[in-house]
Amino acid sequence: xxxxxxxxxxxxxxxxxxxxxxxLPALASEFNTILGFIEQLNEVDVEGVEPxxxxxxxxxxxxxxxxxxxxxxxxVLANAPDAREGFxxxxxxxx
Amino acid sequence: xxxxxKLGLAEARDLLRKGETTSVELTESCLSAIDAAxxxxxxxxxxxxxxxxxxxxxxxRIAEGDAPAMCGLPIGIKDLFCTKGVDSQAxxxxxKGFKPEYESTVSQNLxxxxxxxxxxxxxxxxxMGSSNETSxxxxxxxxxxxxxxxxxxxxxxxxxxxxSAVAADLCLAATGTDTGGSIRQPAxxxxxxxIKPTYGRCSRWGVVAFASSLDxxxxxxxxxxDAAIMLEAMCSHDLKDSTSADLAxxxxxxxxxxxxxGKKIGIPKEYRMDGMPGEIEKLWSEGAEMLKAAGAEIVDxxxxxxxxxxxxxxxIAPAEASSNLARYDGVRYGHRATLEAGDGITEMYxxxxxxxxxxxxxxxxxxxxxxxxxxxxxxxxxxxRRVRTLIKKDFEDVFAAGIDAxxxxxxxxxxxxxxEMTDADPVQMYLNDVFTVTVxxxxxxxxxxxxxxxxxxxxxxxxxxxxxxxxxxxxxxAYALEASAGFVAKPSKWW
Numbered sequence: 264x265x266x267x268x269x270x271x272x273x274x275x276x277x278x279x280x281x282x283x284x285x286x287l288p289a290l291a292s293e294f295n296t297i298l299g300f301i302e303q304l305n306e307v308d309v310e311g312v313e314p315x316x317x318x319x320x321x322x323x324x325x326x327x328x329x330x331x332x333x334x335x336x337x338x339v340l341a342n343a344p345d346a347r348e349g350f351x352x353x354x355x356x357x358x
Numbered sequence: 359x360x361x362x363x364k365l366g367l368a369e370a371r372d373l374l375r376k377g378e379t380t381s382v383e384l385t386e387s388c389l390s391a392i393d394a395a396x397x398x399x400x401x402x403x404x405x406x407x408x409x410x411x412x413x414x415x416x417x418x419r420i421a422e423g424d425a426p427a428m429c430g431l432p433i434g435i436k437d438l439f440c441t442k443g444v445d446s447q448a449x450x451x452x453x454k455g456f457k458p459e460y461e462s463t464v465s466q467n468l469x470x471x472x473x474x475x476x477x478x479x480x481x482x483x484x485x486m487g488s489s490n491e492t493s494x495x496x497x498x499x500x501x502x503x504x505x506x507x508x509x510x511x512x513x514x515x516x517x518x519x520x521x522s523a524v525a526a527d528l529c530l531a532a533t534g535t536d537t538g539g540s541i542r543q544p545a546x547x548x549x550x551x552x553i554k555p556t557y558g559r560c561s562r563w564g565v566v567a568f569a570s571s572l573d574x575x576x577x578x579x580x581x582x583x584d585a586a587i588m589l590e591a592m593c594s595h596d597l598k599d600s601t602s603a604d605l606a607x608x609x610x611x612x613x614x615x616x617x618x619x620g621k622k623i624g625i626p627k628e629y630r631m632d633g634m635p636g637e638i639e640k641l642w643s644e645g646a647e648m649l650k651a652a653g654a655e656i657v658d659x660x661x662x663x664x665x666x667x668x669x670x671x672x673x674i675a676p677a678e679a680s681s682n683l684a685r686y687d688g689v690r691y692g693h694r695a696t697l698e699a700g701d702g703i704t705e706m707y708x709x710x711x712x713x714x715x716x717x718x719x720x721x722x723x724x725x726x727x728x729x730x731x732x733x734x735x736x737x738x739x740x741x742x743r744r745v746r747t748l749i750k751k752d753f754e755d756v757f758a759a760g761i762d763a764x765x766x767x768x769x770x771x772x773x774x775x776x777x778e779m780t781d782a783d784p785v786q787m788y789l790n791d792v793f794t795v796t797v798x799x800x801x802x803x804x805x806x807x808x809x810x811x812x813x814x815x816x817x818x819x820x821x822x823x824x825x826x827x828x829x830x831x832x833x834x835x836a837y838a839l840e841a842s843a844g845f846v847a848k849p850s851k852w853w
Binding site: 274 | 459668687706709726785800
């Protein structure tokens with residue numbers, strides 16, 4: 264399977280990474296090199312094999328459904344690029 | 359006492375307990391060594407005030423006879439670990455200025471064990487790289503050189519700063535993390551010891567996530583005994599990481615007897631790669647001979663799906679990375695791009711991530727996005743997870759047949775030159791992890807032990823892979839190998 268420039272542009276869009284048009288040919292070419300390498304997996308007979316979900320045989324633990332943290336607004340906002348009046352500030356989302 | 363920075367953890371601990379030195383002296387010795395080693399670019403955020411404060415507290419505890427396992431021992435912390443109030447940016451521009459309001463469980467465990475943090479260590483951006491050339495802080499330089507050749511060599515990656523700092527005696531030991539070989543490959547390239555424990559031994563809480571089903575923290579140290587001491591201090595069951603193992607952590611150091619009589623050591627034929635340098639092959643055979651001489655039985659084994667480990671890894675790790683790194687959106691922490699009039703939130707995301715992530719991180723996030731996208735999820739991601747099941751089964755089969763540990767080379771070559779791989783395609787760089795990545799996919803413990811030097815005088819390492827949760831037994835086998843290999847070479851100081 265080969266990735267063309269428009270597919271590369273679509274992937275960049277999905278990943279929310281701005282890629283200039285003139286960088287797309289090189290990007291598509293790198294994708295194809297990596298995907299070519301990954302294609303080896305098609306040689307493996309995986310019929311009837313379960314996809315791994317957990318590398319160690321363990322059940323995820325449950326905990327009591329109780330509040331155990333919170334009231335840390337200042338700390339949560341401390342590293343924000345733009346925080347105002349106790350909120351994260353972002354460009355307008357809804358017109 | 360001079361050159362205290364050259365001590366290992368066990369030696370320094372014993373001197374501290376005998377009252378023959380102090381943590382402040384040890385710490386000052388390391389801080390001087392760090393300041394004189396900027397050419398290595400290993401320490402990227404120095405924390406001398408924190409170090410001296412903790413050293414004084416440690417000396418007080420030692421005086422009171424209340425010294426925990428690593429009391430007063432100065433170490434470096436990889437930049438991937440969140441450390442409260444101290445820059446923690448995973449060597450990425452996108453986390454520039456990020457000062458966590460919390461401490462990772464592993465680094466907190468080390469604080470609780472009395473260890474003294476000297477500063478944060480350079481690494482590949484988000485731990486994605488095998489040469490420490492993807493860091494926003496610039497390349498780390500290996501203290502080792504090819505004889506008199508002044509060409510700068512890579513310390514490996516992603517824990518390159520940790521490896522370089524330990525090898526150059528800037529600290530007694532350091533933390534690393536390992537997703538596909540990021541502790542073991544740099545350890546091998548710098549002539550030190552590094553162990554990645556079983557998946558779940560160390561809590562991942564507060565460690566910047568790369569690929570959550572593969573990431574594990576571990577120690578990088580000057581010898582196997584030190585690895586045992588520090589690993590025990592790092593491990594714990596942690597309610598804040600749902601994959602952390604609810605198992606008692608053994609006293610690993612007490613398990614170092616050096617007696618490996620009757621142990622069965624497997625030599626996997628699939629690790630004998632085409633084009634493997636003769637020196638690596640020779641070191642591997644010598645390692646097997648050493649273990650045999652120490653009383654182990656050497657058994658030829660087969661791990662048939664080895665060849666597919668790297669391709670499976672380069673589906674699974676980018677897929678998980680693309681999900682994990684979605685959080686870097688310019689809203690909650692780190693870098694946000696300057697926006698132009700009319701830019702909305704989508705432009706903010708796209709520009710922020712384009713400016714904040716370096717090329718390798720962008721590449722992996724996009725590959726991950728692609729393999730998870732509608733129409734390709736089954737063909738790539740699910741197939742890779744099926745292959746991962748088969749890779750793990752390969753190991754389960756040989757362990758079920760009685761194998762105690764597996765011996766392999768740690769890396770396919772010695773350290774290469776910084777910049778030498780610049781023009782290679784990304785896959786060439788990925789091949790560095792060919793011997794280590796299987797261990798992450800199978801969740802097993804693996805340790806790299808320095809075992810010799812090549813004809814240019816560069817260190818070479820061997821890897822031992824153990825049964826799940828049996829780090830103690832693995833460390834003991836590594837201890838026997840270390841004793842036989844007798845690796846004592848150090849880089850000549852040029853920095």
